[in-house]
Amino acid sequence: MEKTADIVIIGGGIVGLSIAYYLALKKAGKIVLFEKGQLGEGSTGRCVGGIRTQFSTEINIRFSLESLKTFEQFEDEFGVNPEFKKIGYLFLAASEQEIRVFRENITLQGKFNIPVEFLSPDEIRCRWPYLRTDDVLGGTFCPRDGCAGPSEILSGFVNGAKKEGVKICEGTEIVGISVAKGRIHSVKTQDEEIFAPVVINAGGPHAATIGGMAGVHIPVKPLRRQIFITGPFHLADHPIPLTIDIHRGWYFRQEGNGLLLSGPLDPEPSFNLNTEYEAMAETSENAMYRVPALEKARIGRGWAGLYEISPDHHAILGKVPEAEGLILANGFSGHGFQHSPAVGKVISELITDGKASTIDISSLSIERFKKGELVLEPMTAFKE
Numbered sequence: 001m002e003k004t005a006d007i008v009i010i011g012g013g014i015v016g017l018s019i020a021y022y023l024a025l026k027k028a029g030k031i032v033l034f035e036k037g038q039l040g041e042g043s044t045g046r047c048v049g050g051i052r053t054q055f056s057t058e059i060n061i062r063f064s065l066e067s068l069k070t071f072e073q074f075e076d077e078f079g080v081n082p083e084f085k086k087i088g089y090l091f092l093a094a095s096e097q098e099i100r101v102f103r104e105n106i107t108l109q110g111k112f113n114i115p116v117e118f119l120s121p122d123e124i125r126c127r128w129p130y131l132r133t134d135d136v137l138g139g140t141f142c143p144r145d146g147c148a149g150p151s152e153i154l155s156g157f158v159n160g161a162k163k164e165g166v167k168i169c170e171g172t173e174i175v176g177i178s179v180a181k182g183r184i185h186s187v188k189t190q191d192e193e194i195f196a197p198v199v200i201n202a203g204g205p206h207a208a209t210i211g212g213m214a215g216v217h218i219p220v221k222p223l224r225r226q227i228f229i230t231g232p233f234h235l236a237d238h239p240i241p242l243t244i245d246i247h248r249g250w251y252f253r254q255e256g257n258g259l260l261l262s263g264p265l266d267p268e269p270s271f272n273l274n275t276e277y278e279a280m281a282e283t284s285e286n287a288m289y290r291v292p293a294l295e296k297a298r299i300g301r302g303w304a305g306l307y308e309i310s311p312d313h314h315a316i317l318g319k320v321p322e323a324e325g326l327i328l329a330n331g332f333s334g335h336g337f338q339h340s341p342a343v344g345k346v347i348s349e350l351i352t353d354g355k356a357s358t359i360d361i362s363s364l365s366i367e368r369f370k371k372g373e374l375v376l377e378p379m380t381a382f383k384e
């Protein structure tokens, strides 16, 4: 019997599942999602769950604010506690250029009524005395930011999508996409061909490989970030914000009764998921520099995951001129977890209504790279 679907989604991470859920809510037809391994086994299961409104471009702020609405009422909508903890995000600056950019960011964030404070080194020292601040020139703090559980959010979307009738096929890799006369025709697994007029690329760091199956070049590269967790360690009686030492490209936050420490971000693309001793040593050095008390901490475990980096560190969303019916939800550059609810909404609107109405996504089209219309940030993006 011929297999057909109205919409095929490739990728069972947070982005594919959010899109599946919102499409199903809009009664978009027969939706089938293919995941080559297990749901969430890609970047989603390796991310640290950061959620922030402190972005430096309007489009990212819009995605954050829209997604925040979903995170804040997640339990009511999905029946799952998202473990959303508003511990705040604290950015630290150690150069005049960083201070200048922080001030520009606050002006932009103020236009969206985001409650971000600019803090002097003295204020930082007073509120977070465990931080080394002799080289800090200032910082910004937003108490609305925080982190949530990637597996909790994923399971909310999975349950919601299944309840609304989405068919989810785990352990099934898409190995080919056929395009006929400029239109998407079908996808192929090892065993079968599924005919569908709409195919969504939600392949995370594998976006370029999936695009290649349809003859479309998608400029997304996988970059490894290593993460380490200390054993139990008491630093303060109050919650420790996700603290970003922007100068050193390092961050940390509370994780259970220990601390989560960011490790190095690879300079070159690869699919390497190993953790390395040298990375742990570099992480410890950054940690002891900014938080001297961590000299007494012990690293208990670690893991590595892949960012899906686009040339301007912004998502690539929407249609593709070379292949009608192919829809991209790629290139989140380290922000795909926190923006996944809004991405699900806008992609479902694009497919069912022909236009994304919640947020105008035209500036995130893949065509911006050919046109030289990149969405630039004032300073290289910091990726959680």
Ligand SMILES: Cc1cc2nc3c(=O)[nH]c(=O)nc-3n(C[C@H](O)[C@H](O)[C@H](O)COP(=O)(O)OP(=O)(O)OC[C@H]3O[C@@H](n4cnc5c(N)ncnc54)[C@H](O)[C@@H]3O)c2cc1C
Pocket (backbone or CB within 6 Å): 010, 011, 012, 013, 014, 015, 016, 034, 035, 036, 037, 038, 039, 040, 041, 042, 043, 044, 045, 046, 047, 048, 049, 050, 051, 172, 173, 174, 175, 202, 203, 204, 205, 206, 210, 225, 226, 227, 304, 305, 306, 307, 308, 329, 332, 333, 334, 335, 336, 337, 338, 339, 384
């Ligand atoms: C260390 C680390 C920390 C991070 N921290 C944060 C953070 O604090 N906040 C934040 O917002 N973001 C964070 N991110 C980024 C976030 O994890 C990603 O942006 C997000 O998970 C992307 O989701 P996705 O669904 O697009 O990709 P993925 O979760 O990678 O899902 C893609 C899925 O597609 C599947 N797939 C690929 N090819 C095929 C195929 N041919 N057929 C079938 N299935 C296929 C894969 O197996 C995978 O499961 C972090 C990332 C890392 C690595």
